[in-house]
């Protein structure tokens with residue numbers, strides 16, 4: 001079997017040409033991506049496209065104005081959407097029982113698979129994308145900026161455009177790190193450190209270690225990029241939001 005080189009050569013694009021992406025292209029990609037699997041074929045998702053300058057200006061602060069968002073001609077917000085499906089149920093005398101975490105999880109899985117399918121198709125057709133992990137940090141602010149109805153929760157955002165630089169390819173863990181046949185293979189300390197070496201030695205990561213005065217890359221992740229205080233703050237915010245949206249039963 002030969003794997004198509006797209007899969008191993010692809011990379012995240014954060015710098016875009018000053019060039020619009022047409023409605024037709026976005027719509028064609030969304031239509032194709034909708035053929036991805038979804039829970040019970042319910043397609044519990046919606047996608048909001050933002051291109052208008054004023055609307056982008058409302059959205060980018062929700063992404064902490066990270067350059068990948070402020071550079072982009074388009075921001076796509078992928079939402080877990082129970083609103084549309086529940087509406088259809090109610091007008092058909094069907095009583096939806098989706099006010100719980102299990103149903104939100106189904107919608108999160110559906111929207112995540114749809115979004116990644118969108119990325120794959122977009123990248124294979126000459127576009128570049130960057131996931132904005134800041135979406136669930138500020139999900140309610142994004143919902144307000146996009147005027148989302150109740151029970152439509154922003155989960156994933158992408159910046160999208162035509163690539164304007166040769167984004168660097170980032171290394172991956174060796175397949176032995178995460179692939180287990182039959183039984184989970186518990187790695188020793190030495191093996192774990194060896195598995196992560198390829199990531200630690202990436203030039204950008206070596207620079208982050210030095211710039212942040214850390215001993216190693218693991219400390220950059222725990223102390224700088226994803227510190228406990230931020231993780232807990234944004235978890236509390238998100239839980240509070242989905243509780244008010246009736247998803248925590």
Ligand SMILES: Cc1cc2nc3c(=O)[nH]c(=O)nc-3n(C[C@H](O)[C@H](O)[C@H](O)COP(=O)(O)O)c2cc1C
Pocket residue numbers: 010011012013014066068130131132133134168169170
């Ligand atoms: C859920 C998720 C959130 C991400 N959030 C961000 C982000 O906020 N900003 C950013 O520049 N890149 C973000 N990325 C992109 C990753 O940094 C990138 O995929 C990873 O470093 C591997 O690089 P590659 O995609 O070029 O192979 C995110 C990716 C995922 C899947």
